[in-house]
Amino acid sequence: MNAQMTMNTQMKPIAILENDITPEGSDYDVVRRAIEKISLDYRDQPSLEVLAEEVGETPTGLQKLFTRWAGLSPKAFLQAVTLDHARRLLDSGMPLLET
Incomplete structure (x- = not known):
């Protein structure tokens, strides 16, 4: 019986890992x-509606999923990506108006 319990315990993580394989649409x-x-498109500043349509979600659904998984809203992530790019340009010495 202990061997069976051990085997079941050892098999459970495998089952969890199999469920973690992410099919399209997860x-x-x-x-x-x-x-x-x-x-990729931070320069165009895509709206929540455009992003949601692109990934096949409603705007509200995407907002909730993104915030739960990424820890910040899509808008906050877009702002962070945009600021990061601006910082890199400033650090490179390139004129910002020429990019």
Whole structure:
């Protein structure tokens, strides 16, 4: 009986890992695609509605998922990406108006 319990205990993490594989459309995948879209298109400042449409979610649904998974809102993430890019430009000495 102990061997059976041990085997079940050892198998449970495997089952959890199998469930963590993220199929297209999972919460993780939705947030990953939103982060990718923001990171690539930050210069266009995509709205929540545009991001939501791109990843196949409602704006409210994306707001909740993104905040839960990323720890900040899509807008705050977009602002952080934009500021990071501006800092890099300032550090590089490139004129900001020429980029």
